[in-house]
Amino acid sequence: xxxxxxxxxxxxxxxxxxxxxxxxxxxxxxxxxxxxxxxxxxxxxxxxxxxxxxxxxxxxxxxxxxxxxxxxxxxxxxxxxxxxxxxxxxxxxxxxxxxxxxxxxxxxxxxxxxxxxxxxxxxxxxxxxxxxxxxxxxxxxxxxxxxxxxxxxxxxxxxxxxxxxxxxxxxxxxxxxxxxxxxxxxxxxxxxxxxxxxxxxxxxxxxxxxxxxxxxxxxxxxxxxxxxxxxxxxxxxxxxxxxxxxxxxxxxxxxxxxxxxxxxxxxxxxxxxxxxxxxxxxxxxxxxxxxxx
Amino acid sequence: xxxxxxxxxxxxxxxxxxxxxxxxxxxxxxxxxxxxxxxxxxxxxxxxxxxxxxxxxxxxxxxxxxxxxxxxxxxxxxxxxxxxxxxxxxxxxxxxxxxxxxxxxxxxxxxxxxxxxxxxxxxxxxxxxxxxxxxxxxxxxxxxxxxxxxxxxxxxxxxxxxxxxxxxxxxxxxxxxxxxxxxxxxxxxxxxxxxxxxxxxxxxxxxxxxxxxxxxxxxxxxxxxxxxxxxxxx
Amino acid sequence: xxxxxxxxxxxxxxxxxxxxxxxxxxxxxxxxxxxxxxxxxxxxxxxxxxxxxxxxxxxxxxxxxxxxxxxxxxxxxxxxxxxxxxxxxxxxxxxxxxxxxxxxxxxxxxxxxxxxxxxxxxxxxxxxxxxxxxxxxxxxxxxxxxxxxxxxxxxxxxxxxxxxxxxxxxxxxxxxxxxxxxxxxxxxxxxxxxxxxxxxxxxxxxxxxxxxxxxxxxxxxxxxxxxxxxxxxxxxxxxxxxxxxxxxxxxxxxxxxxxxxxxxxxxxxxxxxxxxxxxxxxxxxxxxxxxxxxxxxxxxxxxxxxxxxxxxxxxxxxxxxxxxxxxxxxxxxxxxxxxx
Numbered sequence: 001x002x003x004x005x006x007x008x009x010x011x012x013x014x015x016x017x018x019x020x021x022x023x024x025x026x027x028x029x030x031x032x033x034x035x036x037x038x039x040x041x042x043x044x045x046x047x048x049x050x051x052x053x054x055x056x057x058x059x060x061x062x063x064x065x066x067x068x069x070x071x072x073x074x075x076x077x078x079x080x081x082x083x084x085x086x087x088x089x090x091x092x093x094x095x096x097x098x099x100x101x102x103x104x105x106x107x108x109x110x111x112x113x114x115x116x117x118x119x120x121x122x123x124x125x126x127x128x129x130x131x132x133x134x135x136x137x138x139x140x141x142x143x144x145x146x147x148x149x150x151x152x153x154x155x156x157x158x159x160x161x162x163x164x165x166x167x168x169x170x171x172x173x174x175x176x177x178x179x180x181x182x183x184x185x186x187x188x189x190x191x192x193x194x195x196x197x198x199x200x201x202x203x204x205x206x207x208x209x210x211x212x213x214x215x216x217x218x219x220x221x222x223x224x225x226x227x228x229x230x231x232x233x234x235x236x237x238x239x240x241x242x243x244x245x246x247x248x249x250x251x252x253x254x255x256x257x258x259x260x261x262x263x264x265x266x267x268x269x270x271x272x273x274x275x276x277x278x279x280x281x282x283x284x285x286x287x288x289x290x291x292x293x
Numbered sequence: 294x295x296x297x298x299x300x301x302x303x304x305x306x307x308x309x310x311x312x313x314x315x316x317x318x319x320x321x322x323x324x325x326x327x328x329x330x331x332x333x334x335x336x337x338x339x340x341x342x343x344x345x346x347x348x349x350x351x352x353x354x355x356x357x358x359x360x361x362x363x364x365x366x367x368x369x370x371x372x373x374x375x376x377x378x379x380x381x382x383x384x385x386x387x388x389x390x391x392x393x394x395x396x397x398x399x400x401x402x403x404x405x406x407x408x409x410x411x412x413x414x415x416x417x418x419x420x421x422x423x424x425x426x427x428x429x430x431x432x433x434x435x436x437x438x439x440x441x442x443x444x445x446x447x448x449x450x451x452x453x454x455x456x457x458x459x460x461x462x463x464x465x466x467x468x469x470x471x472x473x474x475x476x477x478x479x480x481x482x483x484x485x486x487x488x489x490x491x492x493x494x495x496x497x498x499x500x501x502x503x504x505x506x507x508x509x510x511x512x513x514x515x516x517x518x519x520x521x522x523x524x525x526x527x
Numbered sequence: 528x529x530x531x532x533x534x535x536x537x538x539x540x541x542x543x544x545x546x547x548x549x550x551x552x553x554x555x556x557x558x559x560x561x562x563x564x565x566x567x568x569x570x571x572x573x574x575x576x577x578x579x580x581x582x583x584x585x586x587x588x589x590x591x592x593x594x595x596x597x598x599x600x601x602x603x604x605x606x607x608x609x610x611x612x613x614x615x616x617x618x619x620x621x622x623x624x625x626x627x628x629x630x631x632x633x634x635x636x637x638x639x640x641x642x643x644x645x646x647x648x649x650x651x652x653x654x655x656x657x658x659x660x661x662x663x664x665x666x667x668x669x670x671x672x673x674x675x676x677x678x679x680x681x682x683x684x685x686x687x688x689x690x691x692x693x694x695x696x697x698x699x700x701x702x703x704x705x706x707x708x709x710x711x712x713x714x715x716x717x718x719x720x721x722x723x724x725x726x727x728x729x730x731x732x733x734x735x736x737x738x739x740x741x742x743x744x745x746x747x748x749x750x751x752x753x754x755x756x757x758x759x760x761x762x763x764x765x766x767x768x769x770x771x772x773x774x775x776x777x778x779x780x781x782x783x784x785x786x787x788x789x790x791x792x793x794x795x796x797x798x799x800x801x802x803x804x805x806x807x808x809x810x811x812x813x814x815x816x817x818x819x820x821x822x823x824x825x826x827x828x829x830x831x832x833x834x835x836x837x838x839x840x841x842x843x844x845x846x847x848x849x850x851x852x853x854x855x856x857x858x859x860x861x862x863x864x865x866x867x
Binding site for chain 3: 029035088091092097098101102104105106107108109111112113115116117225229232233236265266267269270273274276277280281284
């Protein structure tokens with residue numbers, strides 16, 4: 001039973017990481033129609049900046065230090081995302097395939113620059129000692145870092161929900177995901193919402209990057225790739241443009257992957273991928289997505 | 294000066310030449326009906342004025358050239374749009390649909406006026422717009438357009454697909470609104486047009502065939518010749 | 528008219544040079560190192576062309592093309608190593624397996640379009656990557672791949688001194704691929720592919736079953752990719768999981784976009800250029816003069832992805848037709864100046 005709980009919570013923890021990547025991807029695609037392959041770069045930028053902050057804040061990383069590292073990493077990634085959006089994406093307005101291609105280019109360039117500066121090997125991330133302790137949940141000993149991932153993801157989900165429900169920009173984003181042209185037809189410049197969505201997506205990915213570095217035992221430009229793929233899988237299964245959908249799908253996928261891997265090593269990736277193919281063929285709009293006109 | 298002056302408007306969509314030099318004027322504070330058979334370019338004309346399509350020629354709103362401007366800027370200049378098929382945001386509540394549309398700071402008077410016209414929108418404020426009936430959605434679509442100060446209201450087939458009783462309700466609302474606004478109304482329902490329109494434009498094959506008063510609408514043979522239908526729908 | 532009248536003869540001359548030069552050791556093409564580099568570049572050029580059939584000609588943005596390439600590599604390798612059939616039969620079986628796989632995957636995924644199609648193909652491609660990486664059925668060698676058993680392939684492909692035979696195999700494969708794709712795209716089926724890219728609805732209105740044509744393009748490109756997988760196996764001497772990565776398909780996308788999606792020679796050029804540049808850049812970074820550049824500049828420059836990524840971004844933003852598109856634009860300008 002406690003193995004079951006351990007695998008389950010680890011799966012949810014992993015799902016939390018996927019959600020941090022997927023939430024931004026989902027809104028960016030839902031609102032702007034841009035398939036953002038550079039999202040992995042946002043994760044990596046956040047990871048490296050967070051790493052740098054953590055090392056600068058002293059040899060021992062306290063929880064406060066770590067939280068600062070997460071936030072600064074997130075902000076750096078968010079600003080970088082905003083830069084990409086302003087410099088490249090806006091110039092390719094409504095050329096969706098070209099926008100997706102340009103983000104592929106960005107991911108290559110960022111990967112190359114970071115690999116050139118830091119190499120591809122894992123650099124140990126100085127995580128707080130508390131992460132290594134185990135918490136007793138129903139008889140299972142859960143590593144503390146999983147709790148941090150889940151808490152962060154839940155915070156993000158709540159923050160996202162509050163933004164969308166209670167602010168004007170949130171209203172514009174929700175309407176824009178549904179019908180971009182009509183928002184313009186109400187006299188609202190929907191493109192300003194684009195920048196917001198890119199920044200927030202970058203921020204979430206950056207925070208995710210710091211957490212991923214802890215989970216993967218180190219920072220490296222190579223890690224983002226698989227998280228980006230999983231991010232896309234989560235977004236598609238959850239439904240493009242639906243952040244709650246991404247949350248649901250991310251949790252599902254994290255748990256499924258961990259359980260599958262427990263019974264047969266390596267089966268997890270395979271099962272998830274087949275699940276994706278299945279969902280796409282049966283219900284292309286995903287769990288909570290809308291059928292795009 | 295007319296509220297809206299359109300001169301020699303040519304519009305191509307995906308290599309199809311839809312509008313061939315459309316020219317007309319919309320007089321201020323009157324309802325102008327834009328009539329014609331299906332597919333002659335009435336909706337395209339409205340949507341081009343809104344900036345959804347590119348075209349050559351001239352479109353002036355109270356003397357200001359708006360052809361070529363971005364849609365949201367055109368709307369901010371005072372053009373309000375009630376689209377064909379309503380296009381309310383299904384996942385937003387009624388209140389959210391309205392507040393999205395309200396651009397100014399002090400909207401209380403505007404909201405009050407809208408709720409006077411459509412009391413149901415007040416009682417259904419928290420309801421998801423997607424669950425509203427067609428007629429109620431039409432009310433939202435019209436209410437949205439009335440929340441700001443407008444120079445002109447573009448209304449595209451507001452009674453399309455509505456049951457006869459609702460058609461009458463919408464007609465009542467439009468008649469009331471028309472008293473204080475300039476309106477360009479695309480509409481197939483001739484009874485409604487006869488009731489509210491003070492000026493008529495007839496289009497055919499992307500061109501304006503007639504511009505003038507609504508007198509001829511009562512002439513059955515004229516109506517049949519111009520529009521290919523018999524006049525006076527129920 | 529748009530084609531320069533000397534381009535075909537010059538191309539023929541170039542092919543002749545490429546074919547004959549390795550026979551003499553005195554020129555650059557006589558060196559095994561260059562022969563190996565070019566052999567790999569030829570394979571990538573041809574592979575880019577097969578991807579161009581999908582993306583540039585038929586408008587199908589697939590993110591799982593590597594699957595069929597890797598199928599060619601691995602099936603050939605496994606059959607040859609276990610001495611099941613002779614090497615050339617192994618290649619043919621690999622091609623057939625890939626074609627059948629493509630038919631199945633295509634039948635399922637072509638029911639979707641656009642971004643959804645891209646995601647489905649990505650999923651299947653990743654599934655293939657996972658299968659080879661995790662050593663399912665203990666056949667695929669896991670992360671390290673499988674080394675090709677040199678006893679079971681002809682002698683003339685073994686040994687550094689015989690690199691030129693690998694070179695000629697790759698060159699022949701490139702020419703063959705080009706010929707097949709030229710034939711397909713010039714045929715009436717080919718015209719349907721282009722029409723599909725531009726406007727699928729119009730093709731359907733003509734009463735043509737668009738599914739069948741898309742599937743045809745899909746299977747043809749997969750079969751050719753598998754053949755090239757066999758060639759890569761001979762050139763690389765082993766089957767490795769990196770042939771199944773999504774990065775391969777992304778690289779092909781880059782090659783096609785840089786070279787120019789709509790022309791055939793553009794894709795080949797893009798592929799050869801990309802492969803050649805990657806390999807040569809690795810060598811460049813080993814030079815002494817390079818080592819003196821400060822690390823924060825030199826580090827990134829050493830990564831081929833930097834230069835290629837920047838070129839790619841530039842082309843997407845400012846010159847979407849790629850290199851071949853730019854060439855034809857200049858040619859058009861030159862021609863119109865001549866006639867005016």
